[in-house]
Amino acid sequence: MPPADDGEVPVATEKCTCTSPDETCSNCRRKSSSLPTSSSSCSLLSFDSYPVQDYDRLWRIFTASVKGFTIGAGLKGGLALFAILARLRRRRSLPSARKMEMVSGSEDVILAVKETVRYGLFLGTFAGTFVSVDEIVTAVGGHRRTAKWRALLAGAIAGPSMLLTGFNTQHTSLAIYILMRAAVLASRCGIKSKRFGHICKPLTWAHGDIFLMCLSSSQILSAYILKQDSLPPSYKSFLNKQGGKDAVILQGVREIACGFPFSNLDAIEKHYKSTGVDITLDPQMKVPCSIIHGKQTCEAHFVSFLLQAYKRALPVYLPVYLIPALIVHRQGLWKSPFSILAKGLLGTARSSLFLSMYCSSAWMWTCLLFRLLKRCNVPMVVMGTFPTGLALAIEKKSRRIEISLYCMARAIESFFTCMADVGYLPESKKLKRADVVVFSISTAIIMHCYAVERDVFRSKYLNVLDWVFGVPLPPYETTPRKKK
Template sequence: MVNFKLYENFIESIAVVLSKALTNDEREKIAKNFQSFNERLRQLSSDNLKRIKQEAEIKRPYCKHKLTCTQSCIRSFLKSFCTTYILKYALGFIPTLMTGKIFRNPRLILLLGGRDTTQLSLFLSSFTFLYKVLLCSLRRIFVSNDWKISFIAGLVASTSLAIDRNDTRRLMIALYLSTRNLHFISRHLWRIHVEPRWDPNDDSQNEVKEEKTKPKYLISSPRIPGEVRKYGEEINPFSFEFSSKIPKSLETKDSKKVETVVTTRKLDNKIDIIRKFVRKCAAVSLMMISSGQIAYGFVLHPETLNSSYFSFLLLHGNFKKKEPLRAKNYLNAWTNVITNIATNNLSPLYNEYKIPPELKEFKENLGMTKSGMLMCSLQHGNHYYCSGGALSIFKSEILRAVALYAPLNFFMTVVFKIDKFVKDPKNTLLIVTKSILRSTLFLASYVTVAFSSVCYFRRIFGGDKIWMYYVNGFLAGSTVLLEAPGRRLELALYCFPRALESFFNCGVKKGWFRNIKNGELIYFGLSMATMMTLYQHDPESIHDGYR
């Protein structure tokens, strides 16, 4: 009512002003138009109230959103589209601004927000919209919140991936979310099948748990020589037994509470220790397996890797530093020489008078080394000792790693931790600096181990073998232990999709697998269906950042 009164007063004030300059007939026409306009607004308001009332009467027992289903779906579409578009544009705009490309080519301002950015935004917003529409509709039709509803909604909504016409990005999205889904499934299985085994509230195991965790009361009891414990441990006949049972004369309510607290606390600690151990082993193992395939694919089958990731490896593998304009050809020379040595078609020893045809255009990189191996002379020809070559790689990679991690960490701090930075800039900068140094040490060690370990394998086995380029990746992957514990699994899950892509492409090349056009839609659909089912029925299984 207050809004209508203000509106009427506003209309009256306009009428008073206009009355000074209009005739009586003109005033009457304007008054009639205002009255009809006012009646129309009242009618629209009344119809809107009736519609809202009718929608409120519709039963939605399983929908958790506060808005109506229609409003929630439309709002999610617009929010997802705008958020994705802004983030994608910002991620492209900031590097071009920092490098100065945008000043040399102002058209980039428009190109960054063009078709590619629009397609990615439309894919994510369409997925969200379709999923919510199907979820709400199926809940209303079947009056249920069964897991099958979430599964079907996620499966159908995943077809929106076809909107993105960037094949490389579409494949990486499908692979990344599929590997993430495996992570969430393992968390779900852990929560459902492993943790309950140590649940202190489980009556079936209370006796065993209480025997292990109750406070010990010193009670002397005689021993029979040679007596054996329940678990097979022999007892010293001269020892005393510490009974885990509280005598009834000493038993009180407080003592029972203490036993329960101690039991729960010890069991929680046990679960935490096992969880941390499994998490650490899983992260390191996954990183080692992924790195093995990536190292093998990069050196012997470089065409099996994603083009952008392949370019990243050329940079950090020191190839672009040695041959800025011919880095890819330089790596192809490596591939040909290693393959010929492994198949005994080429001598593994270096002879400056018999340079293989593949290396003639790169003979300036060759040099005599202590090992006398051809690949050592190609890999670090300017260093006589393999250790000198390893140290050179380490030093050059430190500079590249700092250039990679410093802007990334500062950008993430400004975007996601700006409040902490404003409140305590000194400690925040210290934490960021430590993170940069730790990540730099990891990446430099990773690259150094990957290349230098092969030098020692050559000296031991007398030349290059194919398996060496798996093992060096395994060893390099173990350097993830230098990273912060919270980042190890993230790095492993980042590398795993690249390794899967390389492995599959190697299999297609060797005739093991068959390439199916748009096949990523199949496993992306199954992954999203499973993930959205977990999101609805066991959200704790999904990492906080994805919820």
């Protein structure tokens, strides 16, 4: 049966073969209908879909807002909970003097609740705005006539909901990351295009994600050692924890790499003495290996650091795997909880190994290069941190592109911050919230691909998007609110 025009509902004319007195009962019409479901590759938001009349539009808007809020608050709240628990555990192990300097537990909880509500409102408003614009444009312009551009417009209008996370809070890294996700989807569309397929063919390189990670590592880890101010505060805190080195050690490496005279060798020696290592540093040293790992050899330091880094990485990835499992696999948890939890634990162990190997190899590669060339400078720090990205090969293929894009977003932000600090990029005074503009453009592209080019998404992402945005079902199917 061909699709009807806007405003028309196809009517089944076949006689019913069941025992129902009606000749065309809804069950038989649904069975005989060839209409796609909401999870099929044919998007019901696109111009190829069947027109939909029989569903509650207000209910779709309401449920999309609630589900968006649930995901935003759940993700942010879950991560905040694990962060609070980790901070409390760390607080117990500190001396009383250091405890007084830390923020109290009640203040942590209040801040976490505020952030949870803000991110819930952000995603809830985004989902509600997108669905509202989608429904309004459909009602005014028709379902099929507006299908090619409706999601693009709705995604762009919903983008400024990012401001709900804080009007004075910049989210440059998030905006760049979403932009790169949009670029990936656009490139996938280009790859399958006859017109642009040959241009986008290099993007199909099997190990492009690892190369991207190596590029990102050069900037991120160089900034971690040489210029931490170019990194966002939260990410800088993450690197300082996972990097496993005290600030005085990083300062010593930074001074020798930049050619500055040492100013804190005594502080470094005191730091090692506090850990039970009595060491005397040479002010004329050319290679900072003794600063990085004291009296240990580079090989022994790699092994010991790897074990310590693995313990630090486990709490990072537990919420990363646990929280999405509760959202994405919420139905499967009731049927096979042990299987899903086992996969989550295995993924946690594997990702923790990646992060610990990444941090350990960063010091290993730099030490190796310093010893081979018997010198330390800024270009060598950049080159030494490049092969660190090879650790991404430990992760499973489906996660590599996610991690590499996330790190590339951080690297791009750090790079342009460094360029602006040295005067190569004058700071713009007209556009204060460029992150919102970039985010809106990115969400417009992503939602357009979601509506028109659904096959460029992975199925798990489509399932979540369909669940949140409540894609209208075709006639004779269950509506988002009620059954016929």
